[in-house]
Amino acid sequence: MSSEYKSRVYTERPSYADAETPDKFQAIQGIIATCLSQHPKAICSYSGGADRDILIDIIERTRELFPSLPKVKYVFFNTGLEMRATKDYVKVTAQKYGVEIEEARPKVNIIQAVRTYGVPFVSKIMSEGLSGWQSKNIPLSIADEYDKAEDKSAKRAELKERFPGCESVINFLCCCNSAGEPRPEIQLVINSSKVYARFYRGISARI
Numbered sequence: 001m002s003s004e005y006k007s008r009v010y011t012e013r014p015s016y017a018d019a020e021t022p023d024k025f026q027a028i029q030g031i032i033a034t035c036l037s038q039h040p041k042a043i044c045s046y047s048g049g050a051d052r053d054i055l056i057d058i059i060e061r062t063r064e065l066f067p068s069l070p071k072v073k074y075v076f077f078n079t080g081l082e083m084r085a086t087k088d089y090v091k092v093t094a095q096k097y098g099v100e101i102e103e104a105r106p107k108v109n110i111i112q113a114v115r116t117y118g119v120p121f122v123s124k125i126m127s128e129g130l131s132g133w134q135s136k137n138i139p140l141s142i143a144d145e146y147d148k149a150e151d152k153s154a155k156r157a158e159l160k161e162r163f164p165g166c167e168s169v170i171n172f173l174c175c176c177n178s179a180g181e182p183r184p185e186i187q188l189v190i191n192s193s194k195v196y197a198r199f200y201r202g203i204s205a206r207i
Contacts, residue, residue, distance in 0.1 A: 016028070029058065029062045029065060032059055032062045033062055033066050033069060036063075036069045036070060036072065037069065040070040041070070041073070042070075042072055042073070043072070043074075045074075045076075046075065046076050046090065046093070046101055047076065047077070048082075048086045048090050053093070056097060056099075057097075060097045060099065072099070073100075074099055074100065074101040075101070075104050076090045076104070077103075078104070078105055079106055080105070081110060087103075090103075117131075118131075126190070129169065129172035130190075136169050138166055138170070138173065140173065142173055142174060143174050143175070143190075146174035152182060153179060154180070156170065156174070156176055156179070156180030159174070172189055172190055174189075175190065175191045
């Protein structure tokens with residue numbers, strides 16, 4: 001029976017990840033202090049979402065703890081789709097922490113981006129994977145080749161040689177990692193969407 005797969009995010013997690021909350025918080029503050037010391041012109045993207053609220057809070061708490069640390073430049077990217085409530089909240093957050101959150105607009109607006117690149121679907125990972133497959137012109141049949149191969153590491157190496165510069169696409173379609181080990185349950189492969197995996201495998205079978 002094969003052992004349960006655990007990603008590198010879990011297996012290579014830092015020691016403080018399993019610490020109690022106060023110790024973990026202090027460890028993260030130490031990392032932020034080190035990063036800001038090494039990169040005094042750091043820029044932090046702020047969207048107004050919950051994750052970014054936590055990030056700006058811990059950064060500014062760290063700066064209070066170490067007054068010599070440089071200020072952080074915060075940037076809010078207004079794509080044109082953000083609601084008024086979000087933009088107002090960004091201003092409230094800036095006032096709360098006494099920082100400036102610069103508003104920036106993308107060089108390409110949403111309409112132009114959609115016309116040029118299409119509409120993302122399912123997830124960014126799925127869109128990027130399928131876009132890579134289309135642009136690299138790799139046959140979907142490589143997934144069947146990989147599945148049928150007894151030595152999957154050797155097949156992965158052969159595919160890499162046959163399609164140079166396409167490693168991420170090969171991993172995406174074959175549901176494996178760079179070593180050729182099957183990883184069908186991770187998010188970075190086509191199996192992350194069972195519907196599209198069946199759809200594209202069905203196309204491959206008819207070609």
